[in-house]
Amino acid sequence: MRIPIAKPALGEEELEAVKRVLESGILAHGPEVEEFEREFAEYVGVEHAVAVANGTAALDLVLKAYGIGPGDEVVTTPFTFIATANAVLFQGAKPVFADIDPRTFNIDPDSVLEAITPRTRAIIAVDLFGQPADMRALREIAEDRRLVLIEDAAQAHGAEFESRKAGSLGDAAIFSFYATKNMTTGEGGMVVTNDRRVAERVKLLRDHGQAEKYLHVELGYNLRMTSLQAAIGRAQLRKLDRLNEARRANARFLTEGLSKVRGITPPYEDPRCKHVYHQYVVRVEDEFPMGRDELRAFLESRGVGTAVHYPIPIHRQPLYRKLGYPQDICPNAIEASRRVLSLPVHPLLSKSDLEYILECVREAAQRGGR
Ligand SMILES: Cc1ncc(COP(=O)(O)O)c(C=O)c1O
Structure with a gap:
């Protein structure tokens, strides 16, 4: 027996959706994409949603839509998937890393304040692991310093902060629908915003800068979502709340059991x-009789799939080291990368x-090792 770390919840509804699209003969951008955008915007509680090929494209296009480019700095977290920071590099701008709150693993607003310089144009906050960042404090900072606040909600479909949905908490947000996400389209992404100009710009950029058929007003890309992806996304969106409730119930069960295990710190819920x-x-603390990697190997040997999100903070990735990032900044992110286990x-x-x-x-806790 093996328990995988992730498994997409797909069924008859998704099969039906794919069949519907194949029978319609409209495989590329079409009415399914527009319906998905409308339904997703309504779910998040924003005015505009623009579907794109993946979450990385969503980040790239939203930054480009805000005109972020060479000479600009964007403050973000080093404890996230690499795409968050790389999107800034792709614009020719500079990611500047702020440290994280060790309890939530999300970006620490006090550290953001320290990272701001006269060149800072934007903050990208990540709702890491499905829990929104401290968007109230970040909102205040962004308003006070006149910065764009972008929410990377790639991992947080349906999450809430003060009863507002993830994706509605900044000036614009992005989602990913990669296969392991809480809802999936295989690959896929979305930009959401209440700013009509940003939505229009992302629409142009995803489609060769095409304002109308064969009229190209700026340099754009082909980063469109297909109808097949959109149809699967619509079916997944209908299930999202139910799937999230199942995740939350599973988490409650695990937390109840693990809070009795010395040296294991379950996730903190703000x-x-x-x-x-x-x-x-979870965090594997020094009191646990095995180190994180040993515990991971033990669980894998017992057929329990695990992962480390993330083993190397972004500023310590070879790419960023080569770019000259100091290696000793963001100590909380470094410490987390040594202790976390999914x-x-x-x-x-x-x-x-x-x-x-x-x-x-529990067996690992009793066996010990170190
Ligand atoms: C926080 C975060 N941002 C951005 C992305 C990029 O999304 P995608 O893999 O769809 O390009 C991901 C996903 O993997 C992510 O987890």
Whole structure:
């Protein structure tokens, strides 16, 4: 038996959606994409949603739409997937890293304040692992310093901060629908915003700068979403709340069991947030009798899939080291990268899977090693 770390929840509805598109004969951009955009915008509670090929494209295009480019700095977290920072590099701008809050793993607003310079144009906050960043404090900073606040909600479909949905908390936000995300289209992404000009600009940029058929007003790309992706996305969106509730119930069960295990710190839930557990990430503390990597190997040997999100903070990646980033900044992110371990939390886990995961961690706690 093996329990995978992630598994997409796909069924008859998605099959039906794919069949519908194949029978329609409209495979590229078409009415399914427009319907998906409309339904997604309504779900998030924003005016505009623009579907694109993937979450990385969404980040690239939203930064470009705001005119961020050479000479500009963008403050973000080093404890995220690489795409968040690379999107800034792709614009010719400079990512500047602020440290994280060690409890939530999200960007620390006080550290953001320290990272701001006269060149700063934007902040990208990531709703890491399915829990929104401190968007109230970040909003205040962005307004005070006249910065664009972009929410990277790639991992947080359906999450909430003070009862508002992730994706509606900044000036614009992006989502990813990659295969392991809380809702998927295989590959896919979305830009959401209340700013009509930004939405229009992203629409142009994703489609060769084409304002009308064969009228090209600026240099753009082909980063469109297909109708097949959109149709699957519509089916997934209808299930999203149910899938998220299953993740949250799984997380509650794991947290209840793990809070009795010395040396394992379960995820912290900010009381202002609804956490949707894209990942269930524990910290392996020094009191635990095994190190993080040893515990991981032990669980894998017992058939429990695990992952480390993320083993290397972005400023320490070879690419960023070569760019000359100092290696000793953001100590909380460095410490987190040594301690974190993601356990399965996806909606297809059974009660006995969850019990088995707990049993294996308890066994590791008793075996010791160091
Ligand atoms: C926080 C974050 N930002 C951006 C992305 C990029 O999304 P995609 O893989 O769809 O390009 C991801 C996803 O993998 C992510 O987790």
